[in-house]
Amino acid sequence: MRRTSGTDGPPPGGAGAPPAAASPASPASPESPASPESPASSGSPAVAAAGGGTGNPDGPLAVQASDDFRKLRRSFRSFAFPVTVAFCAWYLLYVLLAVYARDFMGTEVVGNVNLGFVFGVLQFVTTFLIAWAYARYARTHIDPAAATVRERMDGAAAADAGAAAAGGEVR
Numbered sequence: 001m002r003r004t005s006g007t008d009g010p011p012p013g014g015a016g017a018p019p020a021a022a023s024p025a026s027p028a029s030p031e032s033p034a035s036p037e038s039p040a041s042s043g044s045p046a047v048a049a050a051g052g053g054t055g056n057p058d059g060p061l062a063v064q065a066s067d068d069f070r071k072l073r074r075s076f077r078s079f080a081f082p083v084t085v086a087f088c089a090w091y092l093l094y095v096l097l098a099v100y101a102r103d104f105m106g107t108e109v110v111g112n113v114n115l116g117f118v119f120g121v122l123q124f125v126t127t128f129l130i131a132w133a134y135a136r137y138a139r140t141h142i143d144p145a146a147a148t149v150r151e152r153m154d155g156a157a158a159a160d161a162g163a164a165a166a167g168g169e170v171r
Helices: 045-049 060-064 067-100 115-165
Strands: 108-110
Touching: 060 067, 060 115, 067 115
Parallel strands: none
Antiparallel strands: none
16 A cells, blocks of 8 residues: 555554545544544543443443552552662662672672672572562552452443343443
């Protein structure tokens, strides 16, 4: 498929997409996806089916705004962010010591084993300890909150499927 705009590359929708005129962002379309009047933001069936706009009150957007989901995010972030910062600081310390404190890192501990080697092995040990600690934390803090959110989503999906099978309107 050849475009007439004079630029090379695939059409806006990708290699298998319909011609550019069918794309909502093409110049032939008076609306762009980001405009307030566009179908994506005006309560279109696609947005309603996804739980946004005026559609399903238990859809993904509603669940994302729920207190259960906020608790899940907070629970994850309260572990992930501090541990990530701590590990990055520990790794940066290791690299800086290896570059700027060569004599210190070259200090022999036992035989030919020096501090640089010990700190390098401790990087691996720290990685495995973090993975173990996260699995334990997730089992006690994140998994229960995720189960609550999952039950809410599964319940909403089952209700939607039942309404659709009965020929009724999806919530």
